[in-house]
Amino acid sequence: AQKVTQAQTEISVVEKEDVTLDCVYETRDTTYYLFWYKQPPSGELVFLIRRNSFDEQNEISGRYSWNFQKSTSSFNFTITASQVVDSAVYFCALSRIQAGTALIFGKGTTLSVSS
Amino acid sequence: DVKVTQSSRYLVKRTGEKVFLECVQDMDHENMFWYRQDPGLGLRLIYFSYDVKMKEKGDIPEGYSVSREKKERFSLILESASTNQTSMYLCASSLPGLGVNEQFFGPGTRLTVL
Secondary structure: OOEEEOOOOEEEEEOOOOEEEOOEEEOOOOOOEEEEEEEOOOOOOEEEEEEEOOOOOOEEEOOEEEEEEHHHOEEEEEEOOOOHHHOEEEEEEEEOOOOOOOEEEOOOEEEEEEO | OOOEEEOOOEEEEOOOOOEEEEEEEOOOOOEEEEEEEEOOOEEEEEEEEOOOOOOEEOOOOOOEEEEEEEOOEEEEEEOOOOHHHOEEEEEEEEOOOOOOOOOEEOOOEEEEEO
16 A cells, blocks of 8 residues: 655744754655655645655755655755745655555644744 | 636535536646545546546536546536535546646636525
């Protein structure tokens, strides 16, 4: 069975704090893709990153970084020096490697950044 | 700028009504998806389509049907709306590929069934 677990339902931080959002996945596929999406209060999901199962290099994009570890089946997301604009719901997702199928989403983590 | 649009941001319907939710994408994507989002449950896949006139059931298809007559348009139909279908509905599209391509999402339709 395939599954994505985001154990943190809600996180509250103060601006400039660093915060890590956890994502643990389960799959029997050897080839798969992991994604992170951001859903701001406006409601529209915004794609942040895609990582394939053969690429365990960490990625950094500005204040965002991602740590992919196959050994622990985790794909964690860190925001450095958080800002109020980072307040959103963040979803981790796993691809289903079957023809024409969609993503399996975690239940999301609501991040609140206060000034 | 790529875009997925949904016909309504907010919709209020009565139990038993037939409801149509429309989604249009301008990216010439083959794949289109309908999800519903509920608090504490994340996004759950209702139906998807990987070509015109093709459709596949997702995880929670009961009570829903879909139509894809044109490549750019994917409609979700609630044949007889019920209160447990009150939810946020999200449409998405992507290029073809075995689950590897990012999905582009519309702004969502918040449906309330009274």
